[in-house]
Amino acid sequence: MQEVDKTRLLILYGSQTGNAQDVAERVAREARLLLFAPSIMPMDAYPLQHLPDEKLVVLVTATTGQGDPPDNMRKFWRMLLRKNLPGDLLAGLQYAVFGLGDSGYVKYNVAAKKLDRRLAALGAEPLLERGLGDDQHPSGYEASLDPWLQQLWAVLRQRCPLPPGVQQPVLDEAALLQLGPPKYKRVTAADHFQDTRHIEFDLQGSGFDYQPGDLLAVFPRTPAADVEAALLRLGLDGDAWLRVEPAEQQQQQQQQQQDNGTQHANGSSSAAGAVCEATARAIVQGVLDLSGCSPRRYLFQVLSHFVSNAMQQKRLQYFATAEGRDDLYRYNQRERRSLLEVLQDFSSAAPPLERLLEAAPLLSPRQFSLASSPAAHPGRAAILVAVVAWATPTKRLRKGLLTSCPSADFYYRQEWGQLMQQQALQQQHGLIVAFSRHSPQLDQQQLLDMLQQQQQQQPGNAAASSAADGAGAATEQAAAAAAAAAAVAAAEVRPPGSRVYVTHKLREQGAMVWQLLQQGAWVYVSGSAEKMPAAVVSALEDVAQQHGGLTREAAAKYIRQLELSGRYHVEAWS
Numbered sequence: 001m002q003e004v005d006k007t008r009l010l011i012l013y014g015s016q017t018g019n020a021q022d023v024a025e026r027v028a029r030e031a032r033l034l035l036f037a038p039s040i041m042p043m044d045a046y047p048l049q050h051l052p053d054e055k056l057v058v059l060v061t062a063t064t065g066q067g068d069p070p071d072n073m074r075k076f077w078r079m080l081l082r083k084n085l086p087g088d089l090l091a092g093l094q095y096a097v098f099g100l101g102d103s104g105y106v107k108y109n110v111a112a113k114k115l116d117r118r119l120a121a122l123g124a125e126p127l128l129e130r131g132l133g134d135d136q137h138p139s140g141y142e143a144s145l146d147p148w149l150q151q152l153w154a155v156l157r158q159r160c161p162l163p164p165g166v167q168q169p170v171l172d173e174a175a176l177l178q179l180g181p182p183k184y185k186r187v188t189a190a191d192h193f194q195d196t197r198h199i200e201f202d203l204q205g206s207g208f209d210y211q212p213g214d215l216l217a218v219f220p221r222t223p224a225a226d227v228e229a230a231l232l233r234l235g236l237d238g239d240a241w242l243r244v245e246p247a248e249q250q251q252q253q254q255q256q257q258q259d260n261g262t263q264h265a266n267g268s269s270s271a272a273g274a275v276c277e278a279t280a281r282a283i284v285q286g287v288l289d290l291s292g293c294s295p296r297r298y299l300f301q302v303l304s305h306f307v308s309n310a311m312q313q314k315r316l317q318y319f320a321t322a323e324g325r326d327d328l329y330r331y332n333q334r335e336r337r338s339l340l341e342v343l344q345d346f347s348s349a350a351p352p353l354e355r356l357l358e359a360a361p362l363l364s365p366r367q368f369s370l371a372s373s374p375a376a377h378p379g380r381a382a383i384l385v386a387v388v389a390w391a392t393p394t395k396r397l398r399k400g401l402l403t404s405c406p407s408a409d410f411y412y413r414q415e416w417g418q419l420m421q422q423q424a425l426q427q428q429h430g431l432i433v434a435f436s437r438h439s440p441q442l443d444q445q446q447l448l449d450m451l452q453q454q455q456q457q458q459p460g461n462a463a464a465s466s467a468a469d470g471a472g473a474a475t476e477q478a479a480a481a482a483a484a485a486a487a488v489a490a491a492e493v494r495p496p497g498s499r500v501y502v503t504h505k506l507r508e509q510g511a512m513v514w515q516l517l518q519q520g521a522w523v524y525v526s527g528s529a530e531k532m533p534a535a536v537v538s539a540l541e542d543v544a545q546q547h548g549g550l551t552r553e554a555a556a557k558y559i560r561q562l563e564l565s566g567r568y569h570v571e572a573w574s
């Protein structure tokens, strides 16, 4: 594939319960596929003083409380509201805002609306009209997100065309390869607070290939006991065969049948365009998210139409009103109530399966950056998965969907490994400084694997090197970088209770860090999105001042330049 100079796209989000973050992550995934270079973080993790230097930014924000901005954008928002900011501060910036809200609230999507207005007032130019997602819509915020994203990519491609000869990639979620059962092992110490598993797949014979940093998608499967409980609860025969079609198509067909004056007794004779036929058990197991995400408010509204017990109906109707919103939040989202639990609590509700499929949460894949190098471990691919279990405010034990799943389907999808491969591993200097902090994404293990891969590749001629001649091909420079990077990264394997952070190590080893940067190092920052990205920027600015003799302003500009030239990457999670 031809190497492309990727256009940087900053993606900032403000999210209280995770939806806006999900949207921002989707924007970043699609951006990577479309050959942009996205950088994603919560608004409060972004150093606002750098915003005037950006060219393109997508901002995704929810509205919470009574029309308030989410907690992780409050600082950003306060600073943006300062009265003394000049009216042309953001004159070079083009932006797009997508808001998530609920039109049942009086202050519908106000955080997004105010953010949009404020950016325009500071001279930034909107790329397109702001998008507003509404929980009240039967399909949730995605109903407006899908067309908004399509428009966003069209406008961006128009303004940032690909070089001649480079084809526009297709957003293809379907190119998936199913892998065999994996092997597991715990990588964190038994007494460490986070149980992180290294999960490895055997690719031998699959004919499959990947690059470090590519993504593996995990499709969880609901435990059989929950599936049987749901079938029983819904009065469904698990072995009955059902046809699933998109609702619009169904309506069109019904309309056509009415127009023709015909009705098909079993519907099977007009199979044209049917999406799938499957048993009720397979649909309940593979489509409905019974034990993971909490249902949306719309489910409660739908259930209220199919409930026989008067008390339960009253409660469901109350949850669907504006006054019931906060109580619904306490019962549902805050407690991470699952679909199965809701169905069991409202035991007299008997919604038909097709209404449930419209309103209930559906299973979605979880994506992980691959944490292995094909050069160091040919024929194998690994991911790191954090075991997620916690107690809700009322002390109910909850588990992450994958953690509670006894089995899952694992698929591989190539994505931004190419970025790392091309930028960090194949280019001349091939140096990496990386900082890692118990990240389930780009972690210590992944860092070391990338370095192993780097050592096994002749810089600038990666394709020619192989695992067999790798050790000989390693340059002294790469080896030194590997040792240095590993030393810095080691700060993050810290004993429980230790207060030594990677920023301390960066300052402590400032001379070496500065030297590596001068040699053309690439910087990968991975860790908690909350404070870490901003803290690392500030530590590197200190290093540039102390060891590079730069002024405060020049140091900030230097780090900024690293980002703009694509040598500084952040992969943060919260």
Ligand SMILES: Cc1cc2nc3c(=O)[nH]c(=O)nc-3n(C[C@H](O)[C@H](O)[C@H](O)COP(=O)(O)O)c2cc1C
Binding pocket: 014, 015, 016, 017, 018, 019, 020, 021, 061, 062, 063, 064, 065, 066, 067, 068, 070, 100, 101, 102, 103, 105, 106, 107, 108, 109, 110, 135, 141, 326, 329, 333
């Ligand atoms: C406690 C609470 C308060 C909310 N307040 C508002 C509001 O004032 N205006 C609005 O449009 N949406 C409001 N919403 C709806 C959220 O914006 C919406 O559910 C959104 O998808 C949440 O995104 P997040 O998960 O990123 O925080 C509220 C939701 C909750 C749970």
